Amino acid sequence: MAIPTHANHNPAIDPTREQVRRLRDTGRDGPVVMMNLLKFHETAKYPPELGMAPCTGEEAYARYEQAFTVAVGDVSQAEVLYGGPCEQVFIGAADAPEGEWDRLLLVRYPSRQHFLAMMADDRYRDALVHRYAALERTVLIQCG
Secondary structure (H helix, E strand, O other), X not given: OOOOOOOOOOHHHOOOHHHHHHHHHOOOOOOEEEEEEEEEOOOOOOOHHHOOOOOOHHHHHHHHHHHHHHHOHHHHOOEEEEEEEOOOOOOXXXXXXXXXXXXXXXXXXXXXXXXXXXXXXXXXXHHHHHHHHHEXXXXXXXXX
């Protein structure tokens, strides 16, 4: 599955082919929860040719979230279980950059196949421009 190339494409926040293959081929059947740790750009990084009005990274991410929950909701059947701020590191290296996140998002999908079908949907792939504009960095962890 090739990720579309947007002018603001950031491969550092996309899965590799091996990561997609591993998600597709391994793991248990049934529902999965994806834990997203999100660090936003202060100002969204849209390509100038899109003519998007300036906004924050968090506002750009809200556009992306609309895509996977509403625009392709029939495919993903995504259910946001929690979406809120990361306020402080309680245990761990609080002063390490990898411990600094803006938001935690927990999203439940009926199966790994629903998640992968969403990633293959053209409407979802078009919305990736908002994800790229929004995120400085991210970690996505598949949970049971």
